[in-house]
Amino acid sequence: MVMRTLIKNATIINEDKQFVGDVLIEDEFIIEVGEALDKPADKTIDASGKILIPGMIDDQVHFREPGLTHKAEIKTESRAAVAGGITSYMEMPNTIPQATTIDLLEDKYKRANEVSLANYSFYMGTTNKNLDELLKIDQKKICGVKIFMGSSTGDMVVDDEKALEKTFEEVKTLIATHCENDPMIGENAKKYRAKYGENVPIECHPDIRSREACYKSSSYAKSLADKYGTRLHILHISSKEELDLFRNDIPMKEKHVTSEACIHHMWFSREDYKEKGTHIKWNPAVKEREDAEAILQAVNDDRIDVIATDHAPHTLEEKDNTYFKAPSGGPLVQHALPALFEFWKQGKLTLEKIVRKTSHNVADMFSIEKRGYIKPGYYADLVLIDPEKPLTVSKDNLLYKCGWSPFEGTTFQCSIDKTFVNGYLAWDNGHIHDQQLGKRLTFDR
Structure with a gap:
C-alpha cells in the first residue's frame, strides 16, 4: 500500500x-x-x-554500544536524536570492542539495523597498526575513518608518527580527527596535580586541555593533509586560534580540509564551570567566552563547515566525581536543534545558515545519497x-539513557x-x- x-x-x-x-x-x-x-x-x-x-545529520555521536551500554544504547540514543530533529547520525568507534576491523564494524551495523530509529553510519577506528583493515573499506558503505590524535574516552590514540603518515598517505576516504596534543596535556596535568593533588578544580580543565595543545595537533593534522592531499575533517574546534587553519574563500565542495563546530563549544564557556561543574567537561575543553563567540562567527563566515553534537553520555555517578576521575562528554542530541534555534531567536544565526551547516553541508561533505535537502x-x-512553543528541559522529558542533560533548567x-x-x-x-x-x-x- x-x-x-x-x-x-x-x-x-x-x-x-x-x-x-x-x-x-x-x-x-x-x-x-x-x-x-x-x-x-x-x-x-x-x-x-x-x-x-531537512533533518539534522549529526556527523559525530557516541552511542556507546557495544560494551558501554550502562551509559547509552543505539536504541535509546537514536530515539532521543529523533526527538531532537536529528534524522541521521555517524557514530564513533571507541566502543568495547573498538571498531577497528571490518567485521567489528559490521557488527555495529547489524545492531543498528535491529534497533535504530534514525538513519545511521559508523566510522572505522584507527590504531597504530590497522592500516590493512582501513584499506578494505568500501567507501560507498562507510562514512569515514576516525583518528584520535589525542586521547579521549577509551584508549585509541594514534601516536606513532610513521603510522599517521601512512594513514594520511594511503587512506582515500574521509579522515575525521580528534586533535589534541597528549604530551602537552600530560605536562599540564602534572603541574596542576602537583598544585592541587587529586582535587583539581574543574575550572582548570581548559588550562590542562589547553588551546596550545589543540592548535599544535590540529595544525599538524592539516600539514599532513596538505602534504598528501588527504580529505581531512577536523572535529569539534574549540579555540579561536584554530580557526585560522581553515578557508572560506572557496566553496566547501572544493576544500580538502573541513571543520566542525559542536553545540557546547558555542553555548558554554569557562564561567559556566562554576554552576555546571564536570557536567560540561568535554574533550576538547569548553574554553573562554571569546572562543565561543569566535567559533559562532566562523560558522557564519564559513570557515566552519558543519555543526554537530559530539553526543557522548556518561552516568551521573561517573560524572559526579573528582576532576581526573570524571569522564569527558555529555548528552546533546535531543537539544542541539533547539539550541541552534535559540541562536536564531537571538539574531546570531539565520535559519538558512542552520540548515546549511546541519544538513546540506553534511550531506555534501560525505556525499550522502539522497539526503540533506528538501527535493x-x-x-x-x-x-x-x-x-x-517553548521547551523547558527537565529530567521528566529526557530520553537519554543516562537520564541527565547539561541543559536542564534551560528554556x-x-x-x-x-x-x-x-x-x-x-x-x-x-x-x-x-x-x-x-x-x-x-x-x-
Whole structure:
C-alpha cells in the first residue's frame, strides 16, 4: 500500500531560500515541493506558522554500544536524536570492542539495523597498526575513518608518527580527527596535580586541555593533509586560534580540509564551570567566552563547515566525581536543534545558515545519497519546528539513557513538533513512534 502525506503551508528552509509551501511525501520519498499543492493524500498536516527543515545529520555521536551500554544504547540514543530533529547520525568507534576491523564494524551495523530509529553510519577506528583493515573499506558503505590524535574516552590514540603518515598517505576516504596534543596535556596535568593533588578544580580543565595543545595537533593534522592531499575533517574546534587553519574563500565542495563546530563549544564557556561543574567537561575543553563567540562567527563566515553534537553520555555517578576521575562528554542530541534555534531567536544565526551547516553541508561533505535537502527524489527526512512553543528541559522529558542533560533548567523558545525519518512520522508532538526503523546511509563515491 502506498502511503501519501501532504505537509501544507509550512515555512520551508532549503538551499538558502525561505518560502511558504507544501511538501508531498510518498512512502519514503519526497515527490513534490511547491505552493498550494492540491494532491490526494492519506494524511494532511497543516503546518501553518511552523518551520520545515531537512533533518539534522549529526556527523559525530557516541552511542556507546557495544560494551558501554550502562551509559547509552543505539536504541535509546537514536530515539532521543529523533526527538531532537536529528534524522541521521555517524557514530564513533571507541566502543568495547573498538571498531577497528571490518567485521567489528559490521557488527555495529547489524545492531543498528535491529534497533535504530534514525538513519545511521559508523566510522572505522584507527590504531597504530590497522592500516590493512582501513584499506578494505568500501567507501560507498562507510562514512569515514576516525583518528584520535589525542586521547579521549577509551584508549585509541594514534601516536606513532610513521603510522599517521601512512594513514594520511594511503587512506582515500574521509579522515575525521580528534586533535589534541597528549604530551602537552600530560605536562599540564602534572603541574596542576602537583598544585592541587587529586582535587583539581574543574575550572582548570581548559588550562590542562589547553588551546596550545589543540592548535599544535590540529595544525599538524592539516600539514599532513596538505602534504598528501588527504580529505581531512577536523572535529569539534574549540579555540579561536584554530580557526585560522581553515578557508572560506572557496566553496566547501572544493576544500580538502573541513571543520566542525559542536553545540557546547558555542553555548558554554569557562564561567559556566562554576554552576555546571564536570557536567560540561568535554574533550576538547569548553574554553573562554571569546572562543565561543569566535567559533559562532566562523560558522557564519564559513570557515566552519558543519555543526554537530559530539553526543557522548556518561552516568551521573561517573560524572559526579573528582576532576581526573570524571569522564569527558555529555548528552546533546535531543537539544542541539533547539539550541541552534535559540541562536536564531537571538539574531546570531539565520535559519538558512542552520540548515546549511546541519544538513546540506553534511550531506555534501560525505556525499550522502539522497539526503540533506528538501527535493523531489530525496528521502523524506524532515523536521517541523514550532517557533512559538517553548521547551523547558527537565529530567521528566529526557530520553537519554543516562537520564541527565547539561541543559536542564534551560528554556528554549522553539521546540521540535514533528520528525519524519524516511517518510515515517517517528516523533509527533512529544510522542515517539518506533514501528519503522532507520536505514543505513549510503555514499555516492
